Amino acid sequence: MLLFLCLLFPAVSQAVQKDVLFHTNFNNYNVTASFSKGKAKSINFRGDLQLRMYPGVNGKGNAITLLANERCAYDARGNINPKAGTVSFWFSPLNWKTSKQGRVELIEIRSKGFSFKIIKEKHPYQLLAILDAVDPNGKAIRHYVRTPMWLPDWNTGKW
16 A cells, blocks of 8 residues: 655645645545645545545644555646646555565656656665656657665655
8 A cells, every 4th residue: 555645835834835736635535635726636536535544744634545556646737837846745655665565656747748757666776757748849858867765764654
């Protein structure tokens, strides 16, 4: 299971900042975004979260638990600016060891001509951020960043 607290901007405070396009904290026990400039409802996740909630970061708020084959997706239109911005999310491996888990896609944002992913690789243990886009001439471009993971920082249940 993956445990997520998703934000598309650092939002530690209760008030949503004026530049935020999308924010979800799962505090209403559903996956509908608490704030959205686009569509707030998940485009693929259905059901009640009453028995799937866990305490969020530092025991505050809520986090959603996803099974290995589950995804919680939102329409990117209006909820993200592919030309500029910040994506912030918290992740915790709930019931698996990071060192034993293979490749895990932690987050993906897609829109027409744009894709952004953060992936945990198994060998070597790295985080990989991939940005795919199309330049003004229609040519596909890819940018990526790899950073090593320090496995002791990725303990089960630790944010």
